Amino acid sequence: MLRYNIGGSACGSFSAYGKRIYISPSLSQDVLGLVGGTKGSGEGQDGHCQSGNAKAEHDREERVKRRLLQLERSHKESMQDKDDTILNLRELISEHERKLFELETNTDGNRNAQNLPPSASYRHPTPTQKLLDQIEKLQKEKEILLLKVAEYECTESSSDLRLSGDFDVTSQMGSCTTDTEKELMLIKRDKHYLDREITKLRQENKQLREMLVKCGFDVSLVIPSGQLGQDDILKSSGEKGFGISGSGSSPMSQLLSSQDMENKVNKDQEIAILRGKFKKLGQNAMVVDHDFVDVKTAYLALKAEVKVITGSFGMVIAEMQREIQLALADINAQNKDLVDKYLREMKLRKKYHNELVDLRGNIRVLCRVRPPIKEDGTEEDGIVVTLDTNDDSLVTINNKGRNQFFDVDKAFGMNSTQSQVFEEVSALVRSVIDGYNVCIFAYGQTGSGKTFTMEGPRSDPGINQRALQLLFEETRDSEWEYEISASVMEIYNETLRDLLNMDASNKLEVRMRSEGGLYVPGLVTVPVSKLDEVNKLFETGRKNRATASTNMNEHSSRSHCLLCVTVRGQNPTTGSKSLGRLNLVDLAGSERVSKSMADGTRLKEAQNINKSLACLGDVIHALRNKHGHVPYRNSKLTYLLQDSLGGDSKTLMIVQVSPVEKNINETVCTLTFGQRVRNVELGSATKNVDLNKSLQASLGRQLSVKTSFSTPSSPSATSPLLSPSASSPFISSLLPHGSPLTSSTPQLSSRKKTPSTLRPPALTASSSSPQLTGSKKVSLPLNKQTTSPITPQSPTLTSKRPGTLSSPLTMSPNKTNQMHRLIRSTVAPRNFKHERT
Numbered sequence: 001m002l003r004y005n006i007g008g009s010a011c012g013s014f015s016a017y018g019k020r021i022y023i024s025p026s027l028s029q030d031v032l033g034l035v036g037g038t039k040g041s042g043e044g045q046d047g048h049c050q051s052g053n054a055k056a057e058h059d060r061e062e063r064v065k066r067r068l069l070q071l072e073r074s075h076k077e078s079m080q081d082k083d084d085t086i087l088n089l090r091e092l093i094s095e096h097e098r099k100l101f102e103l104e105t106n107t108d109g110n111r112n113a114q115n116l117p118p119s120a121s122y123r124h125p126t127p128t129q130k131l132l133d134q135i136e137k138l139q140k141e142k143e144i145l146l147l148k149v150a151e152y153e154c155t156e157s158s159s160d161l162r163l164s165g166d167f168d169v170t171s172q173m174g175s176c177t178t179d180t181e182k183e184l185m186l187i188k189r190d191k192h193y194l195d196r197e198i199t200k201l202r203q204e205n206k207q208l209r210e211m212l213v214k215c216g217f218d219v220s221l222v223i224p225s226g227q228l229g230q231d232d233i234l235k236s237s238g239e240k241g242f243g244i245s246g247s248g249s250s251p252m253s254q255l256l257s258s259q260d261m262e263n264k265v266n267k268d269q270e271i272a273i274l275r276g277k278f279k280k281l282g283q284n285a286m287v288v289d290h291d292f293v294d295v296k297t298a299y300l301a302l303k304a305e306v307k308v309i310t311g312s313f314g315m316v317i318a319e320m321q322r323e324i325q326l327a328l329a330d331i332n333a334q335n336k337d338l339v340d341k342y343l344r345e346m347k348l349r350k351k352y353h354n355e356l357v358d359l360r361g362n363i364r365v366l367c368r369v370r371p372p373i374k375e376d377g378t379e380e381d382g383i384v385v386t387l388d389t390n391d392d393s394l395v396t397i398n399n400k401g402r403n404q405f406f407d408v409d410k411a412f413g414m415n416s417t418q419s420q421v422f423e424e425v426s427a428l429v430r431s432v433i434d435g436y437n438v439c440i441f442a443y444g445q446t447g448s449g450k451t452f453t454m455e456g457p458r459s460d461p462g463i464n465q466r467a468l469q470l471l472f473e474e475t476r477d478s479e480w481e482y483e484i485s486a487s488v489m490e491i492y493n494e495t496l497r498d499l500l501n502m503d504a505s506n507k508l509e510v511r512m513r514s515e516g517g518l519y520v521p522g523l524v525t526v527p528v529s530k531l532d533e534v535n536k537l538f539e540t541g542r543k544n545r546a547t548a549s550t551n552m553n554e555h556s557s558r559s560h561c562l563l564c565v566t567v568r569g570q571n572p573t574t575g576s577k578s579l580g581r582l583n584l585v586d587l588a589g590s591e592r593v594s595k596s597m598a599d600g601t602r603l604k605e606a607q608n609i610n611k612s613l614a615c616l617g618d619v620i621h622a623l624r625n626k627h628g629h630v631p632y633r634n635s636k637l638t639y640l641l642q643d644s645l646g647g648d649s650k651t652l653m654i655v656q657v658s659p660v661e662k663n664i665n666e667t668v669c670t671l672t673f674g675q676r677v678r679n680v681e682l683g684s685a686t687k688n689v690d691l692n693k694s695l696q697a698s699l700g701r702q703l704s705v706k707t708s709f710s711t712p713s714s715p716s717a718t719s720p721l722l723s724p725s726a727s728s729p730f731i732s733s734l735l736p737h738g739s740p741l742t743s744s745t746p747q748l749s750s751r752k753k754t755p756s757t758l759r760p761p762a763l764t765a766s767s768s769s770p771q772l773t774g775s776k777k778v779s780l781p782l783n784k785q786t787t788s789p790i791t792p793q794s795p796t797l798t799s800k801r802p803g804t805l806s807s808p809l810t811m812s813p814n815k816t817n818q819m820h821r822l823i824r825s826t827v828a829p830r831n832f833k834h835e836r837t
């Protein structure tokens with residue numbers, strides 16, 4: 001049988017001599033196409049070649065198929081013939097036996113006399129019996145052989161099935177080789193099998209001949225002399241001596257000889273067929289061998305091609321990688337450029353924002369995230385507050401998987417140092433020397449690091465000590481003469497206490513002067529000129545401050561602490577004076593009583609702290625929404641901070657937050673409060689500088705020339721601001737006795753609650769002036785007694801604050817410039833800066 005599907009998907013197969021040989025599709029394609037064609041010689045040509053080869057191959061296979069079918073048929077026939085022959089032989093032999101018996105009976109009369117049954121003679125193994133036994137044995141062997149052939153066919157077909165399948169080019173080639181090798185092996189096995197068959201048949205034949213010889217047949221009659229060996233003839237003539245050899249003239253021998261002849265012819269035919277088969281198989285094996293070599297060559301060529309392609313792919317890939325790297329480098333450079341531009345823009349934006357903050361008088365808000373502490377527990381991955389590395393004004397809180405963003409003016413991370421934080425506020429501190437009022441306060445939940453940032457440990461001091469040190473350094477070598485003094489107080493359970501004088505009888509009260517301004521009678525104010533004195537002062541304050549250990553903080557501040565620093569300057573040459581005040585406030589931390597488990601005294605403290613912080617929130621809310629009434633008086637804290645929160649002050653708040661998840665609610669509240677505070681507009685702060693009279697007169701004269709003034713009304717007229725001017729009894733109480741700036745000194749502008757008509761005329765450079773943008777307004781209060789043409793009735797230059805009554809101030813640019821140059825050269829202290837921080 002031959003089954004071959006050219007170009008089809010089924011695997012080709014042919015069966016030879018009862019065994020099926022499969023050719024895998026890949027092999028069939030390779031044998032019929034690839035081997036015959038030249039790879040890469042073009043589709044059409046290749047296809048044509050392949051189809052030509054396939055046709056030839058097909059024809060050849062068809063021929064093989066036909067021949068094999070013939071072979072198979074003839075084999076079957078020969079087997080059938082063989083069986084028939086054996087049957088005939090048996091019959092012949094039994095006939096012969098019978099005749100032999102009869103002959104024996106005739107010859108031996110005793111046998112009849114003894115009346116022995118003929119079968120008795122069969123009891124003894126006679127040669128005929130042996131012959132029959134052998135024939136039977138051969139028959140059995142043949143059956144076993146046929147069974148084995150059938151088994152073999154089964155194994156063949158299952159292994160063929162395994163061989164079918166699709167592979168890639170390389171594996172196809174590999175499988176082609178394997179298939180071809182397998183086929184070759186099968187063919188060889190077939191050949192071997194056929195060889196054995198032929199040998200067996202020969203043996204059978206020989207045995208049959210021997211049997212015939214033994215039975216007394218003339219072998220030469222049935223076997224051509226050419227095929228009969230000399231031994232056979234000798235044997236046949238020598239054995240038994242039946243004497244039927246020779247001419248075979250007896251009728252039985254004639255009958256046998258015709259049958260034998262027929263058998264012999266059949267056998268010969270069979271052998272010839274088998275020989276033909278064998279030859280054909282040999283030829284097939286050669287063809288397959290040849291094909292195998294071709295396939296192997298093609299396979300090797302393809303392998304080499306694949307290698308070349310892989311190599312060229314490698315080169316292409318390397319080239320592409322290089323190009324990608326170049327593109328990436330290009331993109332990175334562009335990105336860097338963009339990031340640089342972005343950072344530049346951010347800087348610029350910040351600068352403009354700061355200017356806007358100055359113009360609006362917004363409270364600036366910084367944020368500091370403290371590192372985790374032991375009170376936070378051991379939550380390793382509980383850090384929820386992160387900062388943006390590219391934008392230092394963004395705080396992100398991961399609130400249960402959702403990010404919340406908060407804008408601040410600048411954020412400091414967990415690793416920020418005290419000096420980095422101070423660096424950010426140092427410009428503000430410096431402006432105190434220029435006569436500004438500055439308030440820096442730390443806000444946040446208990447244990448969030450307020451005291452650390454404001455006070456700090458002795459080894460790494462915070463803003464308080466660094467601010468005083470900076471003031472000392474900045475004022476030391478100035479042409480101006482400065483006096484710096486400090487007082488420290490706390491608000492504990494809504495009671496104001498002097499931390500430098502803990503005399504129980506010394507009860508402090510905040511008082512309001514009739515003309516406006518707050519003061520604290522009896523508060524100790526200590527002049528300081530060097531760091532040692534400051535440290536002593538802080539030590540006393542620290543010792544006297546109310547602290548206690550709570551669940552949230554081992555050394556929790558139970559009070560709001562205020563360090564008030566006053567800087568008074570005087571220019572000995574011009575007689576000009578300045579007064580700046582720096583309020584450094586370490587607020588007590590808000591706390592959830594449920595968390596801090598406070599009770600008794602601690603509970604009372606917590607309630608008072610929370611109440612005053614709530615009042616602070618109300619004040620911020622009112623200021624932010626520009627309410628007519630701001631509830632400063634609801635707590636001692638807001639009453640004292642009135643000046644800083646709603647007055648003529650540069651105010652900065654540091655919101656302190658804990659980084660860990662367990663404090664997330666407090667952190668969100670703190671940052672939300674910080675955002676609200678950030679939106680409060682206080683208006684531009686003004687300097688408190690007092691020019692001497694002659695200078696005022698000179699300035700007045702210059703300004704009077706062809707100048708018409710507008711009078712910006714001041715919010716101070718309606719706002720109960722606490723001015724740090726010497727006119728404020730509160731401030732005067734901070735000053736050492738006999739200070740040139742006494743409460744009776746009307747030179748420093750007290751713009752609070754003073755009707756504009758009664759207010760001493762103040763000279764204010766408009767912020768619209770090109771030289772003085774942002775907070776470059778200078779308030780120059782003039783003495784009432786001055787002969788300046790700027791009288792109370794005349795238009796007054798004063799701080800331009802939102803909501804003030806104003807009349808347009810017009811001044812020729814030249815005059816304005818002249819005036820500002822004059823102000824800067826004569827009035828401005830050494831550190832006068834046009835930019836705020």
Ligand SMILES: Nc1ncnc2c1ncn2[C@@H]1O[C@H](COP(=O)(O)OP(=O)(O)OP(=O)(O)O)[C@@H](O)[C@H]1O
Binds near residue numbers: 447555557
């Ligand atoms: N930036 C920081 N670096 C190192 N440790 C810090 C930092 N900030 C705070 N801490 C530590 O955290 C703890 C709590 O800080 P601190 O006492 O300043 O908090 P607080 O906000 O003032 O608390 P309270 O309101 O209860 O007084 C202290 O042990 C302090 O040393």
